[in-house]
Amino acid sequence: MKFEFYNPTHLIFGAGTLSQLGEIAQKHGKKVLIVTGGGSVKRSGVFDRAVASLKSAGVAVAECTDIEPNPRITSVARGADIARKEGCDVVIAIGGGSTMDASKMIAAATLYDGDPWNLIGHGQDNWVIPTRALPIITVPTLAATGSEMNKGAVISNDESKVKSFVQANCLFPKVALVDPELTLTVPKDQTAYGVCDIITHVTEGYFSGIDGTPIQDRFAEGVIISAIEWGQKAVADGSDIEARTQVQWASVVALNGWVQAGTNYAPPVHMIEHALSAHHNITHGAGLAVLNPAYMRFVAKARPDRFAQFARRIFGLSGVDKDDLTLAMAGIDKFEDFLRSIGCPTRLSEFGIDDALFSQYAEDAVLVVHDENGHLPGRPPLSKADIVTVLKSAL
């Protein structure tokens, strides 16, 4: 193990913490740009409570609404224009992963003179990785992407049909204000897709990481076991605040870098899914539910012992009288059963997606991140042909 870890985000976690927003924001600036999505935070009253807290702390407010799912670079540019015009010195994201990712890039684009698409990696020669951004405060209303406490953002370009990402230290939120009460109104299907996103963040590191990381293995297994247990409860009863709390906490820990520290983490399933959802407007977590078991079955053959460990430690399956690969496949079946049990799709056909663009998705998936052979990093790295094979098995 040889690695670095750094995450300076101040996490404030717990039911009811939204009321602290004004007090927190005033430490970072005088006028905030609140970024929101399609309007659910207004319907739920969360927006009004946030504004009231800000105003009572003497913080002025401007607004950027209507960040779409799979947020577009045009929305980033629009947000940055508002921030500049209104003289905002802080960006507050209130919403899910799309809103948080767009907010991070709005915070960076506000201080950048060029085309904001330059800041996102999309195979260009001169990727301008951001070094400055307005202070960012994240207020997640969905447990899923983990964007609340990390330095990443995923942004789409509707023109070129590319969905890609950037990671930069200036994108770490100053504060992640994580109030599980805000997720109580998330519908059943979105709750399930969020749980799938959380688990995929952890499984793909678990399966693509290096050997010799026993503590990280246990951390990862702990998050997966807990997300399965409490995810089921949150889907079954959305008003269960204890379940919402545990799932929200799982979201934070699944992708703030700590579970993956030192594992040489690679996110191949996310990369393939991004290619898919750039072409089809499907929910990210639902796309992952389809792709992750297909991916697991493909790579299990190269590393059956690792998948056998997954089967044993996550699902308590016994390996007596079974070879590792048989046990591995039984574990993946169990995992797929779980996804189905909470209402996730597990086949591309459920989205009406056929094999017409499989080569294109494979091409797009390796566009930004690839090794010297042009393969998607992972264990093993996937060639474009491998990606097509995975996609075919998910039809």
Added chain:
Amino acid sequence: MKFEFYNPTHLIFGAGTLSQLGEIAQKHGKKVLIVTGGGSVKRSGVFDRAVASLKSAGVAVAECTDIEPNPRITSVARGADIARKEGCDVVIAIGGGSTMDASKMIAAATLYDGDPWNLIGHGQDNWVIPTRALPIITVPTLAATGSEMNKGAVISNDESKVKSFVQANCLFPKVALVDPELTLTVPKDQTAYGVCDIITHVTEGYFSGIDGTPIQDRFAEGVIISAIEWGQKAVADGSDIEARTQVQWASVVALNGWVQAGTNYAPPVHMIEHALSAHHNITHGAGLAVLNPAYMRFVAKARPDRFAQFARRIFGLSGVDKDDLTLAMAGIDKFEDFLRSIGCPTRLSEFGIDDALFSQYAEDAVLVVHDENGHLPGRPPLSKADIVTVLKSAL
């Protein structure tokens, strides 16, 4: 769960990373104060390698040597004097927990005009918690205290026989440069005491924390299981770099706050041990080995289900046909067996300590941290009489 988490230390981990020290230090200042202990880092050549790296990066060096085990406030004052006289703008700790803790307080005391003992909590009316410190870089040469990546320091006052602590955000190291190669020369007994320190950081949170923290439970269990497995190997063969690496990593994760986030962590065993080692010059980790099983047997009665979970998940014991308390006690026996197997003492008599000062230790243990009843926080909180009972059972 309602909590905050913040840890901005930049962790650089891995065998061979010591060579990066100069390059790292020059980002934080021009002249460093290197703080060391009894001389082992000079004998091992680590000091010379550190100085060579610093000099080649154009960083000037001053020295504060001879920080003793259970470091004293007089050494802190001496170090701060040197830092001021030499015009140092960075403090680098190269050593174990004592050296790191003293270095943190030297960094704070250099910028503080009063008596540095004011900065340490010891029951005084006006505890001056530090708000400023020189940048700190930790280079641990022992896997034990976790001080390398947290904001705490434990300091003793030889005059008043008080050993106490402070926690402050300014004490977070800017960088923790953690090179497991530097621990290859640690003798067998100190290696074992370090493993015990690591495990105790986790067990006392695990047993004293709130209910409803399933992810943190798994994190804690993962650290304990791994520290037991790899600790045995590191004690058996000190030259096993893989074992040294895993134990060093366990040290970092056991007390950088992440495993305990949201659990309402209390460290009762550490508090009792501090009282003991303020009066007797015993190694902190060895003191913990004696006190922890005694403490566990005492509090298990109040929370047998938690200890039964420990027995099942850490040692794989089966609870079939056993009540929780029986299973709990069997788990604690196993834990004590493990401590003995790596050469730790488990009785006060092994230090030649009798019951003469038991009331005094109990008094000292609650001096700094106590609840409204004067009890030592934990689950349950311990009265002074409880502490004496625990001590008696460890005779």
